[in-house]
Amino acid sequence: MTTQPEDRNRAWGPDTRFPPPRSPVEETATDLPALPEPERGAGGILRSGAIMAVGTLASRVTGFLRTAMLVAALGTGALGDAYNTANTVPFIVYDLLLGGVLTAVVVPLIVRARERDPAHGARYEQRLFTLAVLGLALITAVAVALGPVFMSIYGGSMHGDQRELAVLFARLFAVQIFFLGVSAFSGAILNTRKRFGAPMWAPVLNNIVICCTAGAFLLVASGGVDPSTIGTGEVGLLAAGTIGGMALQTLALWPSLRGSGFRWRPRLDFRRGELGEMGRMAVWTLAYVVITQIGFAITTRLANSAGVAGRAKHLGDVGYTPYFNAYQLFQLPYAIIGVSVITALLPRMSEHAAAGRFGDVRDDFSTGMRLCAVIIFPAAGLMGVLGPEIATVLFAHGQTSVANAEVIAEVLRMFAVALVPFAAYQLTLRVFYALQDTRTPALIAVAVVAVNIACALAASRLLPTDKIIVGIAGGFALAQTTGALLGWAVLRRRLGGMDGRRIIATDLRLIVALWPLLGLAYAVHAVLRAGLGTGLVPGLLALAAGSAGGGLLYLLFARLMRVGEVQTMIGTVTARLPGRR
Structure with a gap:
């Protein structure tokens, strides 16, 4: 899937011209509130990505306003x-x-x-x-x-x-x-x-x-x-x-x-040799892009065909535009936290890789995965439970009805399944780039795109017309999972491990902390839908109560579960509130 204009300038890290590298703890020890040593490097990454996250959030919020306005108009x-x-x-x-x-x-x-x-x-x-x-x-x-x-x-x-x-x-x-x-x-x-x-x-x-x-x-x-x-x-x-x-x-x-x-x-x-150097490095990158765009071309064509067939059968608007809008919503959590973390991590990973410190590269990846999980897990949960309310509030205006928004919500719920593996896959790709390896991502992309195409073709042939784009989104989720697992397996051998125990332990604690959020969000969704039906007002109420109340429960239980990354994030944010130093 291609990205929108606001995504384009987010993948490059800062200039790497600084003094000899220090450990993650040393790099940020003077800039953070007192935290346990393992958390200080994570806090530094959060600080480095703060301005990027705010800018990303602003562009994404206005981007969704843009999308909502276009949906209302077109x-x-x-x-x-x-x-x-x-x-x-x-x-x-x-x-x-x-x-x-x-x-x-x-x-x-x-x-x-x-x-x-x-x-x-x-x-x-x-x-x-x-x-x-x-x-x-x-x-x-x-x-x-x-x-x-x-x-x-x-x-x-x-x-x-x-x-x-x-x-x-x-x-x-x-x-x-x-x-x-x-x-x-x-x-x-x-x-x-x-x-x-x-x-x-x-x-x-x-x-x-x-x-x-x-x-x-x-x-x-x-x-x-x-x-x-x-x-x-x-x-x-x-x-x-x-x-x-x-x-x-x-x-x-x-x-x-x-x-x-x-x-x-x-x-x-x-x-002499400058263009040749660029060409040698670019070959596999171009191969990766071509492979992924082949997959995108096929899924886009199938989604448009589903839209034409759906209108012919009077099934409503079930084509590319609902799929496109759901994808924009799906990308938001990763764009805000994932891209910011990657931008802060990539220079450091590149430096560690160039110096042969693969243990530090592994630690950087682990830090990025755990920090992203803090935001991406609850975001995926809220998308899955409150998808209809999100789509209705954003899109059910002008020429787009509540029924049209419900189609977007169905696709969004399927995309929510893909959010965690998508973020993991994108992070593994950046580790390969830090290692100056563009060949392996291209080879992994072959498997990812093959799974995506196979699932999309199966969906277009086996599912009812109004469910084809939901099936295509499901294929995307399976493809991203494939990419994340393959990237993990290759990097595990290359880096001598991936700090899997710590990543999995953090994820399991976050999943436990997620259940109260899911329970409250579903209760709010069910009660308001039964009492007030669908529409803008019930949607706004559900989003306000479900996301705010659920978010507080999630943070509370995450702290009770002693998830250090949540404590780091809270400490980094509160340290910069007025009156705090």
Whole structure:
């Protein structure tokens, strides 16, 4: 599955130019409240990721507002499927041709070049940026021309007015590829210079523009619009807002770039061997991206086909858009805590790996897994129990009914099963990247995508039409579990263990602490649904009571179970409240 604009600049860690490495305890001993020694390294990671987590939270909250506004304006049917499928294409093309290389290859090369020689590193940065701008311009022009081809691949059974509109959107939205690539490269440069704020907050501007666009569309397209009735002005409005939001996100990074000392002077005078080095590292990364995008293309096509069949059978909107919206909700907990923890961990893991301290790499991974679990376990539980209320509050507006939101909730509940293995799989991938191994992730991806495709095909053939996207989400969960287990097995041999006992012990205690949350959330869900039915007000009440009350019970029982990571998180947060030092 591809990610949205706000996800793009989150995978790169800070510059690794600092004094000789110390232990995790030494690195943060002076910055944290008094805690047991094993918890101090975890607290340091939380502190390092704080600004990233806040920025991620802001972009995700506004991102969900954007998604809710688009669902209200476009619905979850034919128009929404055409828009969302076409708007996914720029991110697919970017991932295939630059995104994976940028994440796993280009940024480490820039950092190492700067460490060897700051002047050479600056010139190398200029050359790579110039190459990226020229390549992005060419890629964008080709993608505009290939709009019909992309819709043939991803559009499933789209035909008639829906296909024509999707092709038009695909051509127009392809312009985003240029801005998306420049934005991602700019964010990568800022992260290597320890400038985390702008890459985290710039997507908020994009989201605000899209929200305004959706609001304007609601005003000018009153009475409902579909692919056969949408006007030229309404298409232009959606295109201008979608492209303009990405352009603004890109431009917003330039003041911070200049403040960091970066000045772009176009140059292509690569030294002998520089491009070859990049190519050798990029081959397996590109293979990984291509493999995963094959799986995404098939699942997207099957979801769109289910939507077309569902409308033909008068089953409602059961296609790609409900699947897409559920996936956006599913990613939120990982985006807030997982990405922030990864960004803080990756430089440290890379440093330990380069020095041959694999025990420290293992400890870093263990810390990341346990910290992520503190948030991801309750998030998965709440999604599973309160999925209908979450979907109703966010999406049951405008052209989207409560019944449409219930479809999203069904998919979300299945995605909730995938949340824990998804986070584990993503963390194992970063350990491989820290070890400068891009080959193993590509090989593991073959198995992951094979499971995903097999399950998606089985769902499309064996399940009723209105359950196909739920089955596809179930296949995604099984595929992520496969990836996590395979990555764990390989790394266990390579690192001499994975600190499995401590990770499993923490997870078991968290599961025990989770049951009171699940019980209260389900009771609130059942009582309010029986007494007030479905809708915005019952949904809001259920979310407020279930998540707040359940969250407090979870924290209480986690502390009673002596889960050190919860104590660390609470201590790190409360130490920075007003009046605390």
